[in-house]
Amino acid sequence: MKAMKKTYMEKYFASVLFGFSDTLPIIKNANGFKGKGANKLETLVENLGIEAGQAHNDINDVIMLEKILDKLNVPKSSVVNVCLKWSDAVKKQIFNEKLHTVIKSLDFIKECTSYNIRKKMIEADITSNIICDAYKYNGLEGLKSLLGKNENNVVLVTKSSKVIEKIFKYLQNSKNIFSGT
Known part of the structure; x- marks a missing residue:
């Protein structure tokens, strides 16, 4: 994908390539x-x-x-x-290009989360504000509903209660990170 972009051949390959296997x-x-x-x-x-x-x-x-x-x-x-469809490969490439910058927004919880958990949060469009709001308004249950299974029983970030509880305890002990509290 990088080589195609570098040689200005993306549009051509997008027209003749279904995807990658x-x-x-x-x-x-x-x-x-x-x-x-x-x-x-x-x-x-x-x-x-x-x-x-x-x-x-x-x-x-x-x-x-x-x-x-x-x-x-x-x-x-x-x-x-x-096969990874062309359109999905493009989305993945864009995500990976912006990941390095975007993941910094979750640095405030890097002491209690792995890189992969923070990456999954970004994939699920969970921002630092959303995490803080879930914690502030609903505590542990808010974090469980945000990071665990959604209403369709799909796991958004993790199904591990230990991971969610670790984030909760970290936020509990870090109340100064919240502006206005």
Whole structure:
């Protein structure tokens, strides 16, 4: 995606590309080869007796990958089913580009939360103000409803009561972080 953007080819690829598929897990599942390097392109080509082109040449890599999938009897639908759609890849790229800046807004709770929990908060559009309001107005229950399951029983950030209680206790002991209190 970065290379496409850098070369001003995003619009072209968006018009001809459905998305991206990671074939490594599919191939590992289909062949059962274990061990370091057992599923490298060159190793698979050799072990499966496939005529090899020059490895790490984009077009040859795609041709060899298609031959590997055919040799392992992997249906094309398996590759399509794990596809990350172009539009989702673009959203993911934009999210990752802004993550570094946005996550700083949650630094006030970094002593009681992991990076991944704060990242999930950002993915759920939970801001520092929303966290503070949930705590101020409804305490632990407010944080549970904000960070736990929503009305559709979907987990927004975490289903771990321990994580939510840790945030609650931290906020309880940090009342000075709230403006106006």
